Amino acid sequence: MGGRGLHHVTLIASDVDRSHRFYGAVLGLRLVKRTVSHEDPGTYHLFFGDETGGPGTLLTLFPWQGVARGHRGACEAWRTSLRVPAGSLDWWSRRLGAAGVDARGVTLAFGETALVFEDPDGALLSLAEGPGQTDGSVWRHPQIANGAAIIGLHDLVLKVRQADPIGELFREVLGFREVAREGLAVRLVAHDGPGGMITLDETGQVPMGRLGAGSVHHAAFRALDSADEDRMAAELLTRYAIRTTVPKDRTYFRSVNFRSTCGLLMEIATDEPGLIVDETLGGLGTSLVLPSFLEARRVELECLLPRLRNMQDLGGDRAGPHAGTDVSL
Known part of the structure; x- marks a missing residue:
C-alpha cells in the first residue's frame, strides 16, 4: 500500500x-495541521484526517476568504468521497439531517450506496461504505458513534473529456490499475485502503469550469520517498x-506539481516525513505552525490570519466514542 494512491x-x-x-x-474529522500556504502565507492551509494525519486520509483546505463560488467543468475533480464503516450510513443520514445538511441516499456507479451532499461552499461530497480500520488510527470524535467515524478518502471522481489518455497516466506512472468499467465511468484502484481509488467519468465536450469556493484545487498522489517521486517525475517527462x-x-x-494530459492540476507528495515533525501526536492541529522560512513573520501572520478555536472547543478531544447525534455548531 505504501507510496501509492491518493x-x-x-x-x-x-x-x-x-x-x-x-x-x-x-463530520468529526481531526484538524491535524494548522499551517499556511507557502506561496500565500496570508492564507491558512488546514489539514483534516485521521488521528495521525496519514496519507490517504487527508482532506485539506485553502480558505480564500470571501472568494466567489467556483463552477464545475471538464478536467476537474467533481466529487470527493469519504469512507465510513459498513452499516453506518443510516446513522450518518440522521446526523447530517440534524445539522441541517441535505444529504441524499443514492446508488453510485459500480453499485455503491452513498450519501451525497455539499459542504458550505458547494463542494460535492459523499460518504460511502468501504473496507478499512475502524479503530487504531481512526479519530474518535466524542459526538460520532462508535463504528461510524470517517476512515479516510474513499474515491475521487474526475470528470474528463476522454478517460483513456489520463487513465494510462494513472496506470503507468501513479500506480493504479483499472478494475471495472460501467457506461462512461472507469474505476482505477491502487489498493483497498483509504485513498486507494479514483473514478474517471467521461463528460464529452463539457465546457471548462471556473476555480473558486467549493472547487477542488488539486489532487495529490503518493510517492514512497523522494527517490520514488523523482522516478515518477522522470516517467512523466x-x-x-x-x-x-x-x-x-x-x-x-516533498512535492512536485504538474498539469495532467487533460489539464488537471495534480501533485505528487511523499509519504515522509509526515505531520508529526513539528508537533506531538496529542498536540496536532492545536496551534499555528509555520515553515521555518516564515517563522520570522509569526507576529505579522498571527495578526493577519483569522482566529480559529481549538478542536477541543468543537468537541474534538479524545474523550472516546459516543453515539449521540447532537451537533455543536
Whole structure:
C-alpha cells in the first residue's frame, strides 16, 4: 500500500471558521495541521484526517476568504468521497439531517450506496461504505458513534473529456490499475485502503469550469520517498513530455506539481516525513505552525490570519466514542 494512491485532496473554501466547524464538528474529522500556504502565507492551509494525519486520509483546505463560488467543468475533480464503516450510513443520514445538511441516499456507479451532499461552499461530497480500520488510527470524535467515524478518502471522481489518455497516466506512472468499467465511468484502484481509488467519468465536450469556493484545487498522489517521486517525475517527462515543478519542501512531504494530459492540476507528495515533525501526536492541529522560512513573520501572520478555536472547543478531544447525534455548531 505504501507510496501509492491518493495522498490528499485540497478544496477551496470562502470562510475559514465555517469550514472548520463543518469538517471538524459535523463530520468529526481531526484538524491535524494548522499551517499556511507557502506561496500565500496570508492564507491558512488546514489539514483534516485521521488521528495521525496519514496519507490517504487527508482532506485539506485553502480558505480564500470571501472568494466567489467556483463552477464545475471538464478536467476537474467533481466529487470527493469519504469512507465510513459498513452499516453506518443510516446513522450518518440522521446526523447530517440534524445539522441541517441535505444529504441524499443514492446508488453510485459500480453499485455503491452513498450519501451525497455539499459542504458550505458547494463542494460535492459523499460518504460511502468501504473496507478499512475502524479503530487504531481512526479519530474518535466524542459526538460520532462508535463504528461510524470517517476512515479516510474513499474515491475521487474526475470528470474528463476522454478517460483513456489520463487513465494510462494513472496506470503507468501513479500506480493504479483499472478494475471495472460501467457506461462512461472507469474505476482505477491502487489498493483497498483509504485513498486507494479514483473514478474517471467521461463528460464529452463539457465546457471548462471556473476555480473558486467549493472547487477542488488539486489532487495529490503518493510517492514512497523522494527517490520514488523523482522516478515518477522522470516517467512523466519521458512518456508524456510533462514537466513537473522543481521539488519543494513542504515540511510534511516533498512535492512536485504538474498539469495532467487533460489539464488537471495534480501533485505528487511523499509519504515522509509526515505531520508529526513539528508537533506531538496529542498536540496536532492545536496551534499555528509555520515553515521555518516564515517563522520570522509569526507576529505579522498571527495578526493577519483569522482566529480559529481549538478542536477541543468543537468537541474534538479524545474523550472516546459516543453515539449521540447532537451537533455543536
